[in-house]
Amino acid sequence: xxxxxQSVSDPFRPSPPAPSVSASxxxxxxxxxRELFEYRSIYLAPLAIGGVVLLGFLVVLIHLPKNMQRAxxxxxxxxxxxxxxxxxxxxxxxxxAAFIISIFYSLDxxxxxxxxxxxLFWKSLPxxxxxxxxAKASIPLLALPVIAFVVxxxxxxxMLLLSSAVVAASGFSxxxxxxxxxLYQTMWGLAYHLVTVHMLWYAPLYCWLFLISAWSRRxxxxxxxxxxxxxxxxxxxxxxxxYFLGFLNERFSxxxxxxxxxxxxxxxxDMHMTPGPFLLTPGLWLGLLFAAAVLxxxxxxxxxxxxx
Amino acid sequence: MPCIEARGLRKAFxxxxxxxxxxxxxxxxxxxxxxxxxxxGKTTALNAILGLIPYDGQLRVxxxxxxVERERLMCDVSFIADVAVLPRWIRVSEVIDYVAGVHPRFDxxxxxxxxxxxxxxxxxxxRELSKGMVAQLHLALVMAIDxxxxxxxxxTLGLDILxxxxxxxxxxxxxxxxxxxxxxxxxxxxxxxHVITDLMFIDRGRIVFGCNMEDFESRYAEVTVKPDxxxxxxxxxxxxxxxxxxRSVLLYDRVDRQQLATLGEMRTPGIADLFVAVLGNAxxxxxxxxxxxxxxxxxx
Numbered sequence: 213x214x215x216x217x218q219s220v221s222d223p224f225r226p227s228p229p230a231p232s233v234s235a236s237x238x239x240x241x242x243x244x245x246r247e248l249f250e251y252r253s254i255y256l257a258p259l260a261i262g263g264v265v266l267l268g269f270l271v272v273l274i275h276l277p278k279n280m281q282r283a284x285x286x287x288x289x290x291x292x293x294x295x296x297x298x299x300x301x302x303x304x305x306x307x308x309a310a311f312i313i314s315i316f317y318s319l320d321x322x323x324x325x326x327x328x329x330x331x332l333f334w335k336s337l338p339x340x341x342x343x344x345x346x347a348k349a350s351i352p353l354l355a356l357p358v359i360a361f362v363v364x365x366x367x368x369x370x371m372l373l374l375s376s377a378v379v380a381a382s383g384f385s386x387x388x389x390x391x392x393x394x395l396y397q398t399m400w401g402l403a404y405h406l407v408t409v410h411m412l413w414y415a416p417l418y419c420w421l422f423l424i425s426a427w428s429r430r431x432x433x434x435x436x437x438x439x440x441x442x443x444x445x446x447x448x449x450x451x452x453x454x455y456f457l458g459f460l461n462e463r464f465s466x467x468x469x470x471x472x473x474x475x476x477x478x479x480x481x482d483m484h485m486t487p488g489p490f491l492l493t494p495g496l497w498l499g500l501l502f503a504a505a506v507l508x509x510x511x512x513x514x515x516x517x518x519x520x
Numbered sequence: 521m522p523c524i525e526a527r528g529l530r531k532a533f534x535x536x537x538x539x540x541x542x543x544x545x546x547x548x549x550x551x552x553x554x555x556x557x558x559x560x561g562k563t564t565a566l567n568a569i570l571g572l573i574p575y576d577g578q579l580r581v582x583x584x585x586x587x588v589e590r591e592r593l594m595c596d597v598s599f600i601a602d603v604a605v606l607p608r609w610i611r612v613s614e615v616i617d618y619v620a621g622v623h624p625r626f627d628x629x630x631x632x633x634x635x636x637x638x639x640x641x642x643x644x645x646x647r648e649l650s651k652g653m654v655a656q657l658h659l660a661l662v663m664a665i666d667x668x669x670x671x672x673x674x675x676t677l678g679l680d681i682l683x684x685x686x687x688x689x690x691x692x693x694x695x696x697x698x699x700x701x702x703x704x705x706x707x708x709x710x711x712x713x714h715v716i717t718d719l720m721f722i723d724r725g726r727i728v729f730g731c732n733m734e735d736f737e738s739r740y741a742e743v744t745v746k747p748d749x750x751x752x753x754x755x756x757x758x759x760x761x762x763x764x765x766x767r768s769v770l771l772y773d774r775v776d777r778q779q780l781a782t783l784g785e786m787r788t789p790g791i792a793d794l795f796v797a798v799l800g801n802a803x804x805x806x807x808x809x810x811x812x813x814x815x816x817x818x819x820x
Binding site for chain 2: 238239241243245249261325328329332335339340343
């Protein structure tokens with residue numbers, strides 16, 4: 213009359229063969245989803261910053277007709293700056309938020325699962341330590357740059373629509389306004405910066421934090437920061453030199469080879485993208501090698517780790 | 521193929537020896553109760569079986585080396601380490617999605633069915649659930665996995681008596697099918713006496729006793745001896761003697777029941793009584809040999 217209930221188990225049903233785990237990308241996909249369940253700030257914080265930017269932009273809108281008037285009388289570069297500045301600031305703020313979240317996330321993820329003992333639950337499932345660590349690493353290396361770009365695109369589209377309405381209402385040409393903004397350059401510069409600096413140049417930084425997160429029994433932040441600091445002090449006292457400090461500084465401010473010209477501002481219209489020299493920088497490849505090595509170590513460490 | 525086979529399993533943490541040459545064989549379809557005092561090596565043994573720690577000696581679980589092949593092994597093995605390992609931030613619906621996503625043998629309908637019998641809401645976070653409800657949730661997840669081996673390390677620790685009873689009832693009624701193997705450790709030994717098919721005592725990193733429950737019931741007898749028969753009772757070489765409400769209670773191994781019945785009131789001992797008798801005797805060095813004999817006799 214009706215279909216048999218699904219829940220009744222058939223005693224003659226052959227047990228399904230164990231599927232090969234490595235052949236499937238499902239555990240990786242779900243491990244990434246898991247991270248987004250746990251650290252909702254990964255997407256909520258950039259969205260919140262975007263919201264604040266939009267609120268601030270409402271004030272900018274009040275002065276927009278006046279600025280547009282002034283821009284008509286200025287040189288092209290100066291008026292571009294006057295009009296495009298809020299858009300550049302929006303992109304920079306959302307990117308900075310993504311960077312800060314990346315730092316805190318990387319430092320907490322492999323430590324947090326041991327502190328709350330949930331590592332025992334994760335390890336009771338057929339997901340390897342390498343899959344888990346790679347999924348976690350993909351958050352700062354892939355997910356956050358992509359989220360930063362998408363949120364910026366969203367926020368700047370809303371800003372563009374709002375400001376275009378104001379521009380049109382005050383009797384100026386919207387086409388002229390868009391031309392002066394050169395918004396594609398902001399977005400293109402942002403994408404380029406996210407790939408070269410956030411994904412490639414900062415990779416060793418995030419992976420170092422993952423290693424400390426997997427290793428330390430308490431205060432991972434101190435363990436991540438104090439050893440490099442100790443090296444700087446030792447070098448200064450023993451040899452009166454600051455090579456290591458310079459090296460760290462280059463890594464943080466770094467990726468300068470990726471752009472030529474400009475004033476060091478990635479979204480500066482004067483800069484041009486120079487991916488060739490960037491890809492030829494030994495520091496980039498040594499950094500990526502270091503990143504891969506410490507990530508591998510972090511996965512090995514997680515295998516032996518028990519709850520704190 | 522045995523479900524678990526260990527030979528000379530050793531594990532030391534620094535100078536502390538947690539497992540001191542454990543030999544173990546668990547056949548498929550058994551429910552083994554692993555009983556031992558705190559720090560005896562129960563959890564270390566289970567962690568080695570689950571591939572959570574490296575070890576010395578030989579160990580095969582479902583034909584695999586757990587330390588080398590943990591993630592493959594976990595397709596066929598489930599475990600509840602203790603009640604508090606489900607992440608507190610996760611939602612019930614999220615944890616079901618996640619397990620369904622990563623586990624090839626998880627049956628989402630089954631899990632939903634088990635949860636429907638509880639008051640747990642799919643939108644709740646684990647931190648909002650009571651300890652008993654978290655245990656119910658974890659058990660629902662584990663029972664929906666078509667695994668061959670289930671390991672429970674103190675699964676009912678800190679639960680009230682209703683949840684504890686319910687836990688073992690659902691395990692036996694909805695999960696155990698005589699082909700699956702279950703290993704359980706607990707300090708509440710009396711509640712697993714009628715659940716387990718096999719019993720093992722572990723102390724100071726060694727298996728000091730093992731038998732199946734049919735043997736347990738036919739071999740061991742406890743007699744509350746009438747005061748005037750005490751001398752006769754002692755002549756039959758009890759394993760252990762204790763005082764209860766001013767009367768002597770003697771525990772016997774393989775002594776003729778008809779003979780014992782004349783001495784006083786006879787019954788099958790509780791696991792806890794045998795545990796105290798075996799570990800009490802194992803205290804002295806000279807007695808250790810006899811305990812080893814008991815173990816070998818029991819496992820044959």
